[in-house]
Amino acid sequence: MRRLALTLAATTVAVIGLSACGKAGGASEAETASAPAPAAVPEPTEGEKQTLLAALPAPYNTGDLANGKKVFAVCKSCHTIVPGGANMTGPNLYGMFGRKPGTAEGYKYSDIVKAATFTWDADHLDQWLASPKTFMPGTKMTFMGVKDAKDRVDLIAYLKVETGYQPH
Numbered sequence: 043m044r045r046l047a048l049t050l051a052a053t054t055v056a057v058i059g060l061s062a063c064g065k066a067g068g069a070s071e072a073e074t075a076s077a078p079a080p081a082a083v084p085e086p087t088e089g090e091k092q093t094l095l096a097a098l099p100a101p102y103n104t105g106d107l108a109n110g111k112k113v114f115a116v117c118k119s120c121h122t123i124v125p126g127g128a129n130m131t132g133p134n135l136y137g138m139f140g141r142k143p144g145t146a147e148g149y150k151y152s153d154i155v156k157a158a159t160f161t162w163d164a165d166h167l168d169q170w171l172a173s174p175k176t177f178m179p180g181t182k183m184t185f186m187g188v189k190d191a192k193d194r195v196d197l198i199a200y201l202k203v204e205t206g207y208q209p210h
């Protein structure tokens with residue numbers, strides 16, 4: 043019985059190990075492929091954006107991109123989202139999904155953001171956007187947050203579609 047449990051545990055570890063490897067390999071390949079010329083990433087067409095939106099997990103698949111764009115207007119004074127876009131008061135956000143906080147090229151982050159160990163996904167972003175200072179006390183993002191939950195859904199759907207997110 044004990045032996046069976048051990049074998050099972052070892053199998054589980056092997057499977058987890060494999061899938062983690064697969065993921066890491068895929069991500070770094072994608073990075074290498076797009077790294078030399080980030081500005082050359084083609085802008086997705088409206089049709090491609092709608093396909094990407096529909097492929098997002100609920101509730102983001104029904105996000106209102108037009109409203110997301112409107113909500114993003116408050117972020118624009120500090121952030122660009124295009125490939126190779128400038129860091130301003132805040133970092134460029136292109137390619138942020140699946141990447142660790144505090145890793146946009148050439149941007150000087152606060153210690154708390156640099157120390158974060160999660161990767162940006164919809165859930166973390168939702169908490170961050172609700173109140174950056176509650177989520178990461180000590181952040182230098184001086185922004186009070188997007189209070190309306192539906193506005194955050196629309197904004198996150200918009201950011202996924204605009205910042206090069208690829209569903210796995």
Ligand code: HEC
Pocket residue numbers: 113114116117118119120121131132133135138142143144145146150151152153155171180181182183184185188
């Ligand atoms: C007043 C300027 C300002 C506004 C407005 C602002 N931000 Fe930021 N943002 C920052 C700064 C500064 C940082 C870096 C935070 C740090 O290092 O503590 C940041 C960091 C971030 C990060 C983390 C990026 C990374 O690479 O880890 C995300 C995501 C983000 N902002 C999204 C948004 C969104 C979406 C909005 C609009 C709802 C927004 N921000 C509005 C200044 C701003």
